[in-house]
Every structure is written in C-alpha cells, then in structure tokens.
Amino acid sequence: MKGKKSIYYATMLVAALFAVFPLFWLVASSFKSPFEWFARPVVWIPAHPSFDSYAAIFGLPAPSITVVGGVLVPSFYAFRNSLLAAIGTTLAAVAIGYMGAYSISRYKTGGAMTYFFVLTSRMLPPVAVVIPLLVFFQTLTLVDTVEGLVLIYLGVNVAFVIWIVRGFIDDVPKEVEEAAALDGVTKWSIPFRIILPLVKGGLAASALFVFILSWTEFGIALILTQYNSTTIPVQLFKYEFGGGPALGPMAALSTLAVIPVIILGYIIQKQLVKGLSMGSIRGRR
Amino acid sequence: MANKGRTSWLRRKFGFNVLLVMPLQVILNFVLIVPFALAIYLSLTDWSPITGPWYASPIIGAQNYVSILTTERFQQAIMNTLVIVGGAVTLEFALGLVLALAFFSWDFRGKPIFASIFLVPMMVIPAISGFTFQTIFSTQGAINDVLSRISGTVVAVDWLHVPWSALSAVILADAWQWTPFMFLLMYAGMTALPSDPIRAARVMGASERQIFLRIMLPMLRPIITIALIIRSLEAFKIFDVPFIMTQGGPGTTTETISIFLYKFAIQFARVAWASAGAIVIFIAIVIVTLWASKPLLPKAE
Numbered sequence A: 001m002k003g004k005k006s007i008y009y010a011t012m013l014v015a016a017l018f019a020v021f022p023l024f025w026l027v028a029s030s031f032k033s034p035f036e037w038f039a040r041p042v043v044w045i046p047a048h049p050s051f052d053s054y055a056a057i058f059g060l061p062a063p064s065i066t067v068v069g070g071v072l073v074p075s076f077y078a079f080r081n082s083l084l085a086a087i088g089t090t091l092a093a094v095a096i097g098y099m100g101a102y103s104i105s106r107y108k109t110g111g112a113m114t115y116f117f118v119l120t121s122r123m124l125p126p127v128a129v130v131i132p133l134l135v136f137f138q139t140l141t142l143v144d145t146v147e148g149l150v151l152i153y154l155g156v157n158v159a160f161v162i163w164i165v166r167g168f169i170d171d172v173p174k175e176v177e178e179a180a181a182l183d184g185v186t187k188w189s190i191p192f193r194i195i196l197p198l199v200k201g202g203l204a205a206s207a208l209f210v211f212i213l214s215w216t217e218f219g220i221a222l223i224l225t226q227y228n229s230t231t232i233p234v235q236l237f238k239y240e241f242g243g244g245p246a247l248g249p250m251a252a253l254s255t256l257a258v259i260p261v262i263i264l265g266y267i268i269q270k271q272l273v274k275g276l277s278m279g280s281i282r283g284r285r
Numbered sequence B: 001m002a003n004k005g006r007t008s009w010l011r012r013k014f015g016f017n018v019l020l021v022m023p024l025q026v027i028l029n030f031v032l033i034v035p036f037a038l039a040i041y042l043s044l045t046d047w048s049p050i051t052g053p054w055y056a057s058p059i060i061g062a063q064n065y066v067s068i069l070t071t072e073r074f075q076q077a078i079m080n081t082l083v084i085v086g087g088a089v090t091l092e093f094a095l096g097l098v099l100a101l102a103f104f105s106w107d108f109r110g111k112p113i114f115a116s117i118f119l120v121p122m123m124v125i126p127a128i129s130g131f132t133f134q135t136i137f138s139t140q141g142a143i144n145d146v147l148s149r150i151s152g153t154v155v156a157v158d159w160l161h162v163p164w165s166a167l168s169a170v171i172l173a174d175a176w177q178w179t180p181f182m183f184l185l186m187y188a189g190m191t192a193l194p195s196d197p198i199r200a201a202r203v204m205g206a207s208e209r210q211i212f213l214r215i216m217l218p219m220l221r222p223i224i225t226i227a228l229i230i231r232s233l234e235a236f237k238i239f240d241v242p243f244i245m246t247q248g249g250p251g252t253t254t255e256t257i258s259i260f261l262y263k264f265a266i267q268f269a270r271v272a273w274a275s276a277g278a279i280v281i282f283i284a285i286v287i288v289t290l291w292a293s294k295p296l297l298p299k300a301e
Helices: A002-030 A052-057 A076-107 A113-120 A126-139 A146-171 A174-182 A189-198 A200-216 A219-224 A232-236 A247-267 A269-281 B003-011 B016-043 B063-069 B072-105 B111-123 B126-137 B142-151 B163-191 B195-203 B208-236 B240-246 B257-267 B271-292
Strands: none
Touching (some): A002 B111, A052 A247, A076 A146, A076 A189, A076 A200, A076 A232, A076 A247, A076 B016, A146 A269, A146 B016, A174 A189, A189 A200, A200 A247, A200 A269, A219 A232, A219 B257, A232 B126, A247 B126, A269 B111, A269 B163, B016 B271, B063 B271, B072 B111, B072 B163, B072 B208, B072 B257, B111 B163, B126 B142, B126 B163, B126 B240, B163 B208, B208 B271, B257 B271
C-alpha cells in the first residue's frame, strides 16, 4: 500500500514539474545579466540576480544592459494598452454576452442553430476578417487604436461568454422567474435583478476567460497595432540587443505579463473550472 | 396545468428577447459577418492595397480559388497544420485523460494544490510560451544543456532549424499549454458521471480496466467529442507559437495555414488571393465541425 502511494506522488510531482518548468526557465531568464543570457553551460539559477532587465523595460537606468540604437522603448504604454483592451473587451463581452445568453437560454431565440452560429465565430481564421476590417477601420480611423482592438476582440471572444454563461442560466429553475414576475418585477428587471446575482460565478469565469484571451492575443494585434496601441505580446518582439533578441528584457516583460493572470486564475479557479466544464457538459444543448 | 397561464406570460415577452440579443447581433455583424462578406467579394477580385481602392478593382471570378488550391505551398501549409493539430491534440488528449483518470481513481492528498499547478500553463500567454520554448530549444537552451550534462559531450543542436524537431517542438509547446484544458474537461466529466453503474460493476467483479473501457469511456463520449472539437478548432488556427518559434521555418516546414495567410496577405500584400485561401479553409472547418458534432446535436435534451 505504501509503495503505491509513493508512485502516486511521484507521478504527480513529475507532471507538476513539467507544468512549471517553462515558467521557471522564463522567470530565471529575467534575472540573468546579459552575459548569462546565452551562456554555455546554462546558468539555471543566476547566483547574483540582476534586476536590470526589469529596470530596462521601464526606461530606468540599467548599467549592465547597453541599449543599442534606442530600440528598447519603455513598456508603460504596452501595459496600459493591453490593460485597456483587455478590460474594455471583458466588460463589453460580459454585458453583451450575458444578455444574449439569457435570451438564448430562456426564449430559445433564433432556434437550434443560434448556438452553432455563435460558435462559428471561433472557426473563422482571424486573417479572413482582419484584412476586410482594415478597410473599414481606415474609413472609421480605428486602425492602431485600442478602441478598434476592443471591437475585434469583442467579436471573436463573445462566443465564450455565451458558451459558459448559458449553462449557468439553464440551471436556474424557471420558477424563480415566475415567482419574481408574480411579485411585480418587470420583464426588464428579471435578467438583471433576479437572474444576474444567481449566475455570478459563471460571469466571473467567463470574464476571466475573455480577459485572458484579450490580454494574450497576438496575431490580430500584430496586424492592427504597430505604433500607438502596441500591446504587450507585440511589444515583446520589439526588444533587440545588439542585433539579436534581448532575452532578459523579453523575459522580464513576459514575467510581468504572465504573473497577474496566474494569480487571477488562482483566485477564481473554482468558478473557472466550473464554468469551463459546465460549458462543455451542458452547454451543447 | 397551472403552468399554462405562466407559459403564455413568457410568450407575451416576444420582442424583448430579440432586443436582448440585438447588441450581440450588431457586434457579430460588424466584426464578423460584414467583413467576411467583404472578404468573399475581395477574393473574387485581384485587389491589393497597392492597386488602389478595393471597390475599383475588377471582378476576375474564381481565378484566385483555382490558383491557391493548386499552389504547392498552400497545400503544404494545410499538411503542416494537420500534422500539428493531429500531434498536439492527440498528445493533449492522451495526457489529459491519463492525468484525469489518475486524479479520479487514485487516493492521495494535496489534490487541490496539484490541480492549481497543472492549470498554470493554460494561463500563460501563447506568444510568451512560444518565446519561452524558443529559448528552451535554442542552441544555448535548456534541452542542449541537459543533453550535454547527461552525455558528457557538448551538444549544440539547433533544434528549431531541423524540420522534424522544429515541428515536434511546436507540437510540444502547444501540448504543454493545452493539456491542462483536456485534464480539466476530462476530470470534470468523470466527476459528473453517475456513480451507481461503476459501483455495480465493481460489485459484480469487473476489473478497473474493464470499468474504465466499458463503462466510463462510453459515458464520457459526449464530453470527449466536445473537448476534441474545441481543441482542434483552436489548434487549426495556430499562429502565435509557430510564428514566434520558427517563423514557419526552416523553409516552410512549420508554416501553418494562419502563418501562410498572414505572410501573403500582410507581408506580400496579395490580399485577394489570401482571402480566397481563408474562405476555403473556413468552409472546410465548418463542414468538418458540423460532421463531427452531428452525433451530439440530435441527442439534445
């Protein structure tokens, strides 16, 4: 029996090691000084952690990193743009998606194909819509703006809100609404005052999911945001150091971009797990 | 019977439900449907941003479609994508299922902690995991270092510039990121199974293997199908990871459909031609998804 237990723990530890190793490698790289970046044999854990990479990405003095040709632009703007894009998309997607999900769940709006139709939005190769959108955005002067980015992210990610939240709304018994209606709650208030508080968990999960998707998006941002509205993933590849990639600053920016999401994910892990499994176990109806 | 009055109370709400989906409809129209319609139109012209306004471009019919379907590089991009989707989704599914089964049937402490750790890769930005794996597989990266230490000689393979290993590295990076998703869905599916049939089978003397193969697996089929469809759909559009790790190289050996379309539409400004490719791919995805989800749709309710 004892031997069996240790096999269990060993398996889990190996799996856990695989799960966190790339992250460890990333964080360790962010504390290396330039001569350790590409050193052989590899410096696994820098003996004297250097904070220069972090200083460099925010334009602070970083003695060990000589900036070549001023390519290393401060990243405040990238953080601001990513944050605005992600928060804007999340708020709008949850609001619009919730109303849509309520309508689809309670009134079967649009019939059986609505659901598939919404999911179709995840099947479009982004390039197929981004190029024509560039044409529109040029007329509407939305190219290279955070607003334009939010609009596109909203379109491609709102499906996830529907997918997750609908299962939660399906789970609320019809009687709840009927009782509220008898109490004189108007039809407009029911989804917002009665149902909304009951599906908070699903909304939180879908909000986090959309936040992560917009915070991490790369391909669309690469096409649409070259100068004024650069987001973190695009900014990452603007760091150069003597002609090659600036490994330290890239790792530092990556670490700063990834850690908040992991913490956020940990905080609402329960809702996230429930939301995702709900979407797939029940959401297909 | 008493419900009759209430049902009609719901019915009278017609109009309200349409208002609720209106914002969703507007957004999807503006961001997806209208641009997609425009993409179809453009694919029938020979427009490129350098030839002037799009509406002034003459319609040339299906030429772009014929041309892109017979382009070898496009066919290779499809093959590469299929290999990556097949490899990555299979790996994710196998690992996720095994891990979920271990989690479900083994009795050990600290499950919540392990679960939190397993979910970490899912939270990492794909562009960043691409960058991280690029440095891990680089000549001065972790893989070569470990191999050097084990073998005692200096190993300096440029993994991302050898076709087979570049492709494997891309698959591995995607599998690392999305195995947690499979694990999550499979584990959720297992915990949602009714416990009676499993217990009954155990009482009747079925082995654990029989229980898994004959009872759990068939009952898990719907969620397995959903998980595979979702992951395949997303993996089919894979762009960030291979673009960052290899830019589609060496040569075009890791060039996926998305990278191909990006290169031709944006870098080479062959918008009309690339649009035709995007539409072909979209239609193929819709057909395959409809076919794959067929066993799920009629069983509803």
